[in-house]
Amino acid sequence: MATxxxxxxxxxxxVRLATPEDIPAIRAILxxxxxxxxxxxxxxxxxxxxxxxxxxxxxxxxVSELPGSGVVAFGAVADVGIAWHLADLFVRPAHLGQGxxxxxxxxxxxxRQPRTTFAxxxxxxxxxxxxxxxxxxxxxxxxxxxPEAAGRASADPRAxxxxxxxxxxxxxxxxxxxxxxxxRSRDHELWAGWPGSDPFxxxxxxxxxxxxxxxxxxxxxxxxxxxxxxxxxxADSVGPVLAAVGRCIGTGDVLDLTVPxxxxxxxxxxxxxxxxxxxxxxxxxxxDPLDPVARLASGALL
Numbered sequence: 001m002a003t004x005x006x007x008x009x010x011x012x013x014x015v016r017l018a019t020p021e022d023i024p025a026i027r028a029i030l031x032x033x034x035x036x037x038x039x040x041x042x043x044x045x046x047x048x049x050x051x052x053x054x055x056x057x058x059x060x061x062x063v064s065e066l067p068g069s070g071v072v073a074f075g076a077v078a079d080v081g082i083a084w085h086l087a088d089l090f091v092r093p094a095h096l097g098q099g100x101x102x103x104x105x106x107x108x109x110x111x112r113q114p115r116t117t118f119a120x121x122x123x124x125x126x127x128x129x130x131x132x133x134x135x136x137x138x139x140x141x142x143x144x145x146x147p148e149a150a151g152r153a154s155a156d157p158r159a160x161x162x163x164x165x166x167x168x169x170x171x172x173x174x175x176x177x178x179x180x181x182x183x184r185s186r187d188h189e190l191w192a193g194w195p196g197s198d199p200f201x202x203x204x205x206x207x208x209x210x211x212x213x214x215x216x217x218x219x220x221x222x223x224x225x226x227x228x229x230x231x232x233x234x235a236d237s238v239g240p241v242l243a244a245v246g247r248c249i250g251t252g253d254v255l256d257l258t259v260p261x262x263x264x265x266x267x268x269x270x271x272x273x274x275x276x277x278x279x280x281x282x283x284x285x286x287x288d289p290l291d292p293v294a295r296l297a298s299g300a301l302l
Contacts, residue, residue, distance in 0.1 A: 013100055015107045018061040018074065023052055025071035026063065029090050037218070044220030045195035051300065054190045055087065064104050066095070073100045077108045078301050081182020082289040084109060085302045086117035086129075096124070105132055114289050118280040118299050126281060134285035138292055139261040140299065142278040145245070149273030150255050154246025156268060158239035162209060164247045167199035172211040175201070176230050187301055191228060196221055200247055202240040208232065210240035212296070214248030217256065224252035229296040237293055241265035242272075244296075258299055260292030 018026065027048060030036040036048045055061040055076040064073035075089040086108065091100050105128060109115060115134050119125040126136060145153075153159065169192035173185040192199050196216030202209050212229035226248045231237040242265060249255040257274075259266050260282065270276075280299070284290065290302070 013064045013066050013103065015062055015064050015104055018056055018063045020056060022063050022071055026052055026074045029074050029092055032093055033090050042218060044216055044218050047194065047218040058186045060108060062104060062108055064100050073104050075104045075108050080302045081184060082180060083114045083116045084112040087300045102128055114284060114287055116284045116290060116302060119283050120280055129283045134283040136281050137284050137288050138282050140280045140282050141259050141261060141276050143257050143259055143269060143274040144277050145255055145274035146253060147249060150245045150249040152272040153242040153269060156242045159242035159246065162239045162243050163203045164200050164243050165203060167201040167211060169199055172199060172201065175208055175211050179232055198248065202243055209235045212244050214250065222253045224249050224255050226257035226296055228298040231294040233294060237263065238265045238268060241296065242268060258297055262292045264293065
């Protein structure tokens with residue numbers, strides 16, 4: 001198995017492909033950054049475990065090891081058809097600032113192009129991605145709303161002009177392939193298998209206009225998420241997005257979704273009562289393969 005030397009206190013780091021035996025260390029790193037929690041502290045189902053196992057099985061996941069310290073960094077790049085998307089890049093807090101992230105990122109991407117990722121507001125993140133050949137393109141906004149906001153959104157005439165029906169992951173993967181040229185069949189299997197997963201298709205007068213998923217969050221079924229939504233090219237995305245939030249909240253108390261800043265559904269969602277509680281910067285290079293009007297991304301897997 002190929003390895004790459006890195007830097008770090010206490011000796012050279014070794015970068016290698018991740019294995020299932022690394023999952024406990026990977027989850028500890030994610031937890032240290034607030035992206036996971038020990039089983040005894042979870043209020044809801046395990047989302048992170050299936051996600052990490054999926055990355056190891058179907059995408060490119062790697063770790064950095066330091067002598068005497070074990071696994072100190074984790075990263076994963078997903079082949080999303082239209083690009084190579086950096087899903088994760090985390091270094092143990094005690095080892096930040098030692099160049100481990102840059103070395104791991106270089107090994108993950110290699111010469112793969114085009115590249116995409118979401119950069120957090122951590123000031124160390126964006127410069128790394130820009131040096132890796134990407135540019136800051138637009139802001140990704142994390143919205144939150146309750147049943148009232150979701151109800152107002154789904155009552156909008158543009159939402160009422162479309163119909164939301166039960167979906168099937170195989171059909172949804174086929175539609176995405178037809179619309180984007182990307183075969184995401186394996187990822188659709190993951191999305192369909194999430195706890196509380198609700199696959200759906202949005203239809204207009206011309207037929208299917210969007211495919212998406214709702215699911216539970218790891219905090220429990222009271223918090224739901226629009227995990228992903230892909231809209232047919234050239235279609236107006238506002239109606240499908242507004243209809244999707246009404247579907248995805250289900251019986252939950254809160255609905256989370258990620259909306260690209262340029263997406264025209266952002267304003268009506270805010271007017272319906274959704275609020276912005278966080279943001280990332282979407283990066284892509286050398287060109288941008290993603291249409292932000294036609295997608296609500298699952299940040300990890302685009």
